[in-house]
Amino acid sequence: MDFWKDQLKNLFNDERLDGLIKSLDQQLEHSLKEFDQHLNHFHSNYFFQVESTEDENEIIIEATLPVGEEDKVKLDMVNHQLRILIQRFETEQIQNNNGELLKKENFSKRIERYLPLPANVDTESIKAAMSGNRLTVKIPKIVKQSQIIDIDLE
Missing domain, CATH: 2.60.40.790 (Immunoglobulin-like)
Structure with missing residues (x-):
């Protein structure tokens, strides 16, 4: 039982969660910038x-x-x-x-x-x-x- 507890602790440690959150944040920021560029192009032309x-x-x-x-x-x-x-x-x-x-x-x-x-x-x-x-x-x-x-x- 201790083996699985250790595995879960390693899976959900702070470093891994921080890395996942930073990665998701970067992806979202990149997507929003691209969307904003498309929206500005559409707005300026239409x-x-x-x-x-x-x-x-x-x-x-x-x-x-x-x-x-x-x-x-x-x-x-x-x-x-x-x-x-x-x-x-x-x-x-x-x-x-x-x-x-x-x-x-x-x-x-x-x-x-x-x-x-x-x-x-x-x-x-x-x-x-x-x-x-x-x-x-x-x-x-x-x-x-x-x-x-x-x-x-x-």
């Missing part, structure tokens, strides 16, 4: 920051878009929401060691974001400008005074 300011005459929306030279940016209104759409066309080629083309694939990616707009804006008079990767959209407000509605009594 999301974009949007800021809006407002005064009494208009709403100004500014966005820094993850666009390249070949990407197309489109704005449109969908159910009283401003849609910012980025269409990205890419080509992937695989060549052998001699430089001969083995495979060529064309594909497109879409990145879009919907921004709900308040009811008091003039969606027909929206102005947009692009400078580099910075998009600025100016949406004028409609100045409407309240209206009294008569009620017919029956």
